[in-house]
Amino acid sequence: GSIVHVLGARPNFVKAAPVIGALRAANAEQAVVHTGQHYDERMSEIFFHELGLPEPDVNLGVGSGSHAAQTAALLTGLEGEFTSRSPALVIVYGDVNSTIAAALVAAKLHIPVAHVEAGLRSFDMTMPEEVNRRLTDQLSDLCFATSPEAVGHLAREGVPVERVHLVGNPMIDTLLANLDKFDTARVRAEHGLPERYVLATMHRPANVDAPETAAALVRHLHGVADLADLVIPVHPRGRANLLAAGLDDHPGVHVLEPLGYIDFVAAVRGAAAVVTDSGGLQEETTILGVPCLTVRPNTERPITITHGTNRLVGFEELVPAARKVLEAGHVDASRKPPLWDGQAGPRIADVIMEYLGDQPA
Numbered sequence: 001g002s003i004v005h006v007l008g009a010r011p012n013f014v015k016a017a018p019v020i021g022a023l024r025a026a027n028a029e030q031a032v033v034h035t036g037q038h039y040d041e042r043m044s045e046i047f048f049h050e051l052g053l054p055e056p057d058v059n060l061g062v063g064s065g066s067h068a069a070q071t072a073a074l075l076t077g078l079e080g081e082f083t084s085r086s087p088a089l090v091i092v093y094g095d096v097n098s099t100i101a102a103a104l105v106a107a108k109l110h111i112p113v114a115h116v117e118a119g120l121r122s123f124d125m126t127m128p129e130e131v132n133r134r135l136t137d138q139l140s141d142l143c144f145a146t147s148p149e150a151v152g153h154l155a156r157e158g159v160p161v162e163r164v165h166l167v168g169n170p171m172i173d174t175l176l177a178n179l180d181k182f183d184t185a186r187v188r189a190e191h192g193l194p195e196r197y198v199l200a201t202m203h204r205p206a207n208v209d210a211p212e213t214a215a216a217l218v219r220h221l222h223g224v225a226d227l228a229d230l231v232i233p234v235h236p237r238g239r240a241n242l243l244a245a246g247l248d249d250h251p252g253v254h255v256l257e258p259l260g261y262i263d264f265v266a267a268v269r270g271a272a273a274v275v276t277d278s279g280g281l282q283e284e285t286t287i288l289g290v291p292c293l294t295v296r297p298n299t300e301r302p303i304t305i306t307h308g309t310n311r312l313v314g315f316e317e318l319v320p321a322a323r324k325v326l327e328a329g330h331v332d333a334s335r336k337p338p339l340w341d342g343q344a345g346p347r348i349a350d351v352i353m354e355y356l357g358d359q360p361a
């Protein structure tokens with residue numbers, strides 16, 4: 001059997017690209033199963049093209065639904081796929097519903113599982129991602145960690161040490177590999193953006209699902225827009241509530257469609273600051289040296305605070321924190337997390353090739 005990558009949602013695509021590339025260089029036999037969790041052209045296809053990902057061998061077309069309905073469709077679709085393909089190894093990424101579903105199906109079929117981005121913990125079980133992360137790690141034969149504290153979390157949860165590999169951050173591999181393509185001037189011109197702006201993204205259920213919370217958030221985002229123009233590419237999840245709360249009823253707010261990877265990171269690179277509830281963006285701003293205000297009570301990526309540009313803020317702290325960051329005009333970006341050096345993909349591929357070489361045929 002081949003190595004099967006299971007990809008479903010936007011951040012998965014960014015993390016998988018360097019792993020697939022490194023395994024290709026090692027002449028591994030690979031297949032890509034797209035679950036179809038994300039299906040809009042701007043949430044999926046554009047990433048495959050920009051990142052040089054191979055066309056998926058199959059798309060299960062699972063689509064959206066409640067957690068139970070979506071996960072059930074994922075389990076059924078993936079079981080059929082794994083049964084017919086008999087993979088030598090299934091690789092799952094991050095913390096989305098496609099991740100836990102694939103790990104669970106593979107474990108029940110006695111197919112080994114590798115989890116890329118293992119061991120992250122927010123210790124907040126109200127986040128669906130935290131449930132997905134914890135369970136996926138328990139089911140994984142190989143756990144690839146991006147940071148030392150992730151290794152500690154896995155050890156405390158009883159994951160045998162020989163399963164855990166600190167390899168660095170594949171999302172940063174993709175970032176560094178594309179650095180010369182992030183042309184902020186072009187993106188500014190194409191989207192009519194001002195010279196100086198704050199870039200915002202908001203899509204966490206806790207921030208956008210309840211209309212009252214979304215409305216409160218919009219008031220604070222307008223407060224930021226009073227300080228500097230606010231550019232916000234809108235994820236489909238929060239779109240209706242944020243717009244219903246009047247997000248674009250402010251002259252300084254520029255609402256955009258979701259951007260492709262290259263345009264998005266170019267916009268981030270040129271931003272005076274970032275306001276977000278995304279996980280990956282906390283990491284990307286750390287490497288780009290852009291100040292990041294994360295509108296969440298916790299983060300599964302504390303290394304972006306201790307070794308990066310990130311800071312957690314509550315709703316009430318957002319505007320004062322933005323004012324401070326904009327007045328300072330810079331942030332201390334001298335420290336970077338260890339191993340976030342663009343070589344995580346090759347490290348992961350080395351471990352996988354050795355692991356598969358040791359398996360009885």
Ligand code: UD1
Pocket residue numbers: 009010011037038039040043064065070095096097098128129203235236237
């Ligand atoms: C998912 C992940 C989240 C991740 C995010 C990145 C889970 C539990 N959550 O959240 O961790 O940060 O992806 O983007 O897996 N929709 C579209 N078009 C699409 C995809 C979604 O319109 O291509 C809309 C649908 O209305 C859907 C909603 O967005 O109901 C939510 O999509 P879903 O995949 O369930 O979760 P995300 O919020 O995208």
